[in-house]
Amino acid sequence: MSTRINLLVIFILIINLPSYATNIDKSLYRTPNADNLLYLELDVGLIIIEMNPLFAPKHVAQIKKLVRNDFYNGLTFYRVIDGFVAQAGTSIDEDNGHLDFEIKNKSLQLPIESRIANTVNKPFTLVQSPDMFAAKTGFIEGFTVAKNSEDSLTWLTHCPGVIGMSRNNAPNTATTDFYIVIGQAPRYLDSIMSVFGRVIYGMDNVQRIKRVNAKHNGNFINLSEGTTIKNISVASDLPKDKQLNIVVERTNTTRFRKKLSQRRMRADPFFYEKPPQVLDICQVPVETIIL
Amino acid sequence: MSTRINLLVIFILIINLPSYATNIDKSLYRTPNADNLLYLELDVGLIIIEMNPLFAPKHVAQIKKLVRNDFYNGLTFYRVIDGFVAQAGTSIDEDNGHLDFEIKNKSLQLPIESRIANTVNKPFTLVQSPDMFAAKTGFIEGFTVAKNSEDSLTWLTHCPGVIGMSRNNAPNTATTDFYIVIGQAPRYLDSIMSVFGRVIYGMDNVQRIKRVNAKHNGNFINLSEGTTIKNISVASDLPKDKQLNIVVERTNTTRFRKKLSQRRMRADPFFYEKPPQVLDICQVPVETIIL
Numbered sequence: 001m002s003t004r005i006n007l008l009v010i011f012i013l014i015i016n017l018p019s020y021a022t023n024i025d026k027s028l029y030r031t032p033n034a035d036n037l038l039y040l041e042l043d044v045g046l047i048i049i050e051m052n053p054l055f056a057p058k059h060v061a062q063i064k065k066l067v068r069n070d071f072y073n074g075l076t077f078y079r080v081i082d083g084f085v086a087q088a089g090t091s092i093d094e095d096n097g098h099l100d101f102e103i104k105n106k107s108l109q110l111p112i113e114s115r116i117a118n119t120v121n122k123p124f125t126l127v128q129s130p131d132m133f134a135a136k137t138g139f140i141e142g143f144t145v146a147k148n149s150e151d152s153l154t155w156l157t158h159c160p161g162v163i164g165m166s167r168n169n170a171p172n173t174a175t176t177d178f179y180i181v182i183g184q185a186p187r188y189l190d191s192i193m194s195v196f197g198r199v200i201y202g203m204d205n206v207q208r209i210k211r212v213n214a215k216h217n218g219n220f221i222n223l224s225e226g227t228t229i230k231n232i233s234v235a236s237d238l239p240k241d242k243q244l245n246i247v248v249e250r251t252n253t254t255r256f257r258k259k260l261s262q263r264r265m266r267a268d269p270f271f272y273e274k275p276p277q278v279l280d281i282c283q284v285p286v287e288t289i290i291l
Numbered sequence: 292m293s294t295r296i297n298l299l300v301i302f303i304l305i306i307n308l309p310s311y312a313t314n315i316d317k318s319l320y321r322t323p324n325a326d327n328l329l330y331l332e333l334d335v336g337l338i339i340i341e342m343n344p345l346f347a348p349k350h351v352a353q354i355k356k357l358v359r360n361d362f363y364n365g366l367t368f369y370r371v372i373d374g375f376v377a378q379a380g381t382s383i384d385e386d387n388g389h390l391d392f393e394i395k396n397k398s399l400q401l402p403i404e405s406r407i408a409n410t411v412n413k414p415f416t417l418v419q420s421p422d423m424f425a426a427k428t429g430f431i432e433g434f435t436v437a438k439n440s441e442d443s444l445t446w447l448t449h450c451p452g453v454i455g456m457s458r459n460n461a462p463n464t465a466t467t468d469f470y471i472v473i474g475q476a477p478r479y480l481d482s483i484m485s486v487f488g489r490v491i492y493g494m495d496n497v498q499r500i501k502r503v504n505a506k507h508n509g510n511f512i513n514l515s516e517g518t519t520i521k522n523i524s525v526a527s528d529l530p531k532d533k534q535l536n537i538v539v540e541r542t543n544t545t546r547f548r549k550k551l552s553q554r555r556m557r558a559d560p561f562f563y564e565k566p567p568q569v570l571d572i573c574q575v576p577v578e579t580i581i582l
Contacts, residue, residue: 082495083451083576132423132569160374160475169560182498184451184476184573188557188566204373204502207473211495266479269460275479278423282475285374 024291028255029247030141032200036060037235037246038067042227045205048235048246049163049197052143054122055156056113056196059165059174063196066176067232076226077209079218083183086209087166087218088229089176112171113194119145119154123252127260127281133157133187137281139251143198144281146190156195159185159282161203164195180206185282200248200288249287260284315582319546320538321432323491327351328526328537329358333518336496339526339537340454340488343434345413346447347404347487350456350465354487357467358523367517368500370509374474377500378457378509379520380467403462404485410436410445414543418551418572424448424478428572430542434489435572437481447486450476450573452494455486471497476573491539491579540578551575 032050040047053060066072072089079087122140124147131137134146137157144157156162158181166177174194199206212225220226235243250256263284264277323341331338344351357363363380370378413431415438422428425437428448435448447453449472457468465485490497503516511517526534541547554575555568 082498128423132419132571133567169563171563184571186574187571188554188562188574190566192562192564192566207373207498263479271479271483272460272462273483275481275483276424280423280475280478283477283479 024247024289028250028253029287029289030250031245031247034236034243035234036197038063038197039231039233039235039238040202041230041232042205042209043230044208044227045202047202047205048200048244050142050200050248051197052141052156053196054119054140055117055143055154056165056194058110059113059194059196062108062110063178064234067234068237071176072229072232074228076220076223076228078220078223078226079179079214080182080209080211080220080226081214081218082211084181084186085179086182086206087177087179089166089178108175109172110165110174110194112167112174112192113196114191115153115155117154124154125251125257125260127279127284131281133190139256139284139286142200142248142251142286144284146281153191155191156198157185157281158187158189158193158195159198161199161206162195163197163199164189164193167193182206182209185280187282201244201246201290245291247289247291251286315538315580319541319544320578320580321541322536322538325527325534326525327488329354329488330522330524330526330529331493332521332523333496333500334521335499335518336493338493338496339491339535341433341491341539342488343432343447344487345410345431346408346434346445347456347485349401350404350485350487353399353401354469355525358525359528362467363520363523365519367511367514367519369511369514369517370470370505371473371500371502371511371517372505372509373502375472375477376470377473377497378468378470380457380469399466400463401456401465401485403458403465403483404487405482406444406446408445415445416542416548416551418570418575422572424481430547430575430577433491433539433542433577435575437572444482446482447489448476448572449478449480449484449486450489452490452497453486454488454490455480455484458484473497473500476571478573492535492537492581536582538580538582542577 036051036053038049038051040049051060075088077086077088119140125139126136127138129136131146135149136147138145144159145154146157147154160181160183162181163178165174166179167174180199209227210225212220214220260279264279266274327342327344329340329342331340342351366379368377368379410431416430417427418429420427426440427438429436435450436445437448438445451472451474453472454469456465457470458465471490500518501516503511505511551570555570557565
């Protein structure tokens, strides 16, 4: 009897333990580096963000430092404009908007990191050339990018789910506030904002962040009505059993290129007339799977 | 004392009563025809849709007929794909998807109405030419449209908030199901779907419609988890005191054209480098005010 149970246990271990290792084709999916993942916990659910230090290294470093100092925990999404962005990351003065955290902390001011990435050795999968806003658009490791015609500059595009750092009018004024794009891509912000990541899981939860009555600038009149950040963690800081086993589709594979081509051609009979053979870089899903 | 109170009451009436009549400049805002407005009540809040019979007259007529027969009340949004569409409008067979309402009701099948509008006498405000998906894009009475280069065809574009009729593969198969666009504009659907309206109020509530575990085709596994339609009414059928006083920005005014130009030029110092001077037709807000 005990032998049977032990055999059963071993059998269960054999089936369950390595399942995620064997079921997922590693040539089609990659496991993001847990050092670059943020778990953003809201009362409406979990959101996972993959940061990309290639495009905004100082922003990623600062966000991680702030997260590790519990800076964001308890703060509220204080500016949520439906169809545009959800913004959080600083305290608000009830009378005047920003409590001068930023002014008090000049040391936190970041240089703009919008077009600094050296992507020469990174596999680029072309999506559209020209695109309405850039000479070329495409993917680098799951991230949506644009390039100039000489290929000398690459920047992350403002698609839904992208996360960037808010700033004042001057370029080098970002400190702690961030925004997540929640509506039709505001591509006019491309290359003048420091985008440092994208939501890879829980975009439905991002959409649940409350829109509340706001002043002319979009800041909420009554901050207490907003959605609060319960906690943000860097995934690699969490105990192993709290880290999700998450994989993201690779965007430099033959399979992904075929997917792009199918999206462009629309062979499916549903398309009784074929659309123009163009692709909007912000309208191409990249799969995330939690195993 | 009583005279003072009466004077006060009269004074309040004078300030409050005619405020919506006088504060809104009718040359800048129009009051949509209540015959073309749908009030879609969900447990997450109210959504108001303006239908446009110029573009899809038979679809609008059928939707009104179905609404007046309480067809939609109690049905569930059974296919909600984050970043794409929220779909409702028919019963679902737990095993096979659609309960054959559509097949049983061939009389409900609608001809495709995607490019039939005669817009010759309608004021058109140009936004972009060429746009990535069409020769021209612009506005006609608050609705986003595209045109071919000869101006002989006009169709409604699939921007966030647009509502169209679902169909099977063949063009003339729409019956009762509708979809609301909730993500990055799926412009590849332009001119092959019958779009018949757009959300003019409550897009934040549309975003709260539940995304639930789904089968491969996007239909929910467990329908009872979805968001239910409490009620849909045609606004003009409601008692006057239940009708909201709603106005929508006109899109053929000098003010609106100036707004487009400002969006294109971005003179604001926040734009320390100016973006390309192009506009995405789906990234131009049109104001709705409830008075």
